[in-house]
Amino acid sequence: MQQPLEILKKYWQYDNFRDPQDKIIQSVLDGKDTFGLMPTGGGKSVCFQISAMLLPGICLVVSPLIALMKDQVANLASRDIKAIALAGGLSAEAISDQLDNCKFGDYKFLYISPERLQADWIVDRIKELPINSIAIDEAHCVSQWGHDFRPAYLKIAYLKQHFPSVPFLALTASATKRVQDDVIKQLGLENPAVYKKSFARENIAYMVFETEDKLHKIQQILTKNPEPSIIYVRNRKSCHNVSQQLNALGYKATYYHGGLKEGEKATNMKNWLHEKVQVIVATNAFGMGIDKPNVKTVLHIQLPENIESYYQEAGRAGRNGEKSFALLLLNKSDITATENQFIAVLPDKKFLKNVYVRLNNYLQIAYGEGIGQTFPFNINAFCNQYNFNVVKTYHALQFLDRQGIVTLSKQFSEQITLQFLVPSKEVLRYISLNPADEAMLLAILRNYPGIFDMESSINSDLIIRKTKATEKELLALMQRLKEKQIINYTSKGTDSTLTFNEVREDDHTINRIAAFLEQQNKIKVQQFSAIEHYATNTDRCKSRLLLDYFGETDSTNCGICSYCIRKNNKPKNIVDVANDVLKLISEAPCTSRKIESELALTAQETITTLRLLLDNEKIKINTNNQYTLK
Incomplete structure (x- = not known):
């Protein structure tokens, strides 16, 4: 029988395992249930892939992300390892054919989403397969305390009844102690071997900078560190804006978000991976399965939703072990903006019930009916009719989806899709x-800045509301522009489909799931408080703040984060700094930005010194916003 290291060398071309990969693999080979907590970049997938290669039969991999499943199947195929993913969009007949392939085609891996396990016939077919192990990726989703809880994951525990002697392997990159314990309990793992790798990343300098001019700070960082970089933003619009700004300033940048076509995603990703561009500006849709070892800098220019997400994204820096930087840029409005985006839009029980009842009325579902019915659904039109906040309503529908009450298709393609074919x-x-x-x-140009570069989905209700036009007038304009070859334009009747999985029962339905909603909202608030504390705390090492959150409370100061550097550097004498400023501007008028750059000052040191000199009437500001001697 081959050994794990032989398989690693043959298929992955590595000479050694990273700790604790070899221990996890051996635990599975010994038939034990196993829990592995390995930070981003730790090589989780290798653990179940190599153990499955050494056992007869097929490994069932439960994974929450279609993109990640497809990426791993393609990766295995490139190594001549046979794998199948029951991804979205497959008909029942196609799924049946794929399962036949697994049974008779000598496949080693079957990737499946947890939602697929809700179909009894699929579970029955899986029971016929020679399953050698069951891997649960992103296992924190099992826990109601996790940052991305998905009730469908709870169904995985039922597989224990069908495969009592098959080892289960639960893997995650980010889980607090409470989440770890809950995952083990919910999955029914029996006396699991637990392996944890420290969350400490000694080569990453975690830094938080407060700045009003983020673009200038980004310029300084990218110029000082010209190696591959990732800039994370919160929405698609920012992807295009920041990328355009950087290209205009002479940096090579591209962008990545969930709204791009597959071909465009692949091209932009390839350009960054092959270093034809220095920077990729991305939403959190970017990163899963990406293992580029020489990323020097990961920048967050807007406050993330929680520490789990931040740690995973920041952890894409420095996987080659060399010193790298994870930077968070803040200004005074960021905390409030993030709170408004993630916390203020959380639906409470009253709002959830209102959305559910209106939804049934909107689609004409009678009480006690509706199960199994599917409808075309436009969330913007629905919200427009009932004057609902779109984001808050989407969260409510998403919660109903995760509780299994409805199924809301995720392939949003809004009513109008267009791209300008001529220059601005x-x-x-x-x-x-x-x-x-x-x-x-x-209105279109202001709300969709990337519309000259790519085909964009347009929210027609938004344009109509802003311009007080009618839908007929907007569609007529689109047709005229298309005929004049000014735009490429398609019109679609809906942006999603919605399926009811239960009969309509109003109070009974909402009361049954309300406790889950309250708990999830509480977790979201706690998580936001934690990331706010990390961002604003000035009294503790940034690395230790992250480790504290994940339960590693015995750490020491890292020595390279923004707190440690500030603590180790002696504060500059303000009189000496003031004299340096006076000497500099005596040679020529200077902006505050130039003063900060030339004298290597912090933003706060610059502001304090200039205020002192202005108060003492040593300097003045000219009409070009430059400082000169008085």
């Missing part, structure tokens, strides 16, 4: 010649 100056020329179309065109 030609669009402005058209507007000057057709003033009646100005309001609608300007």
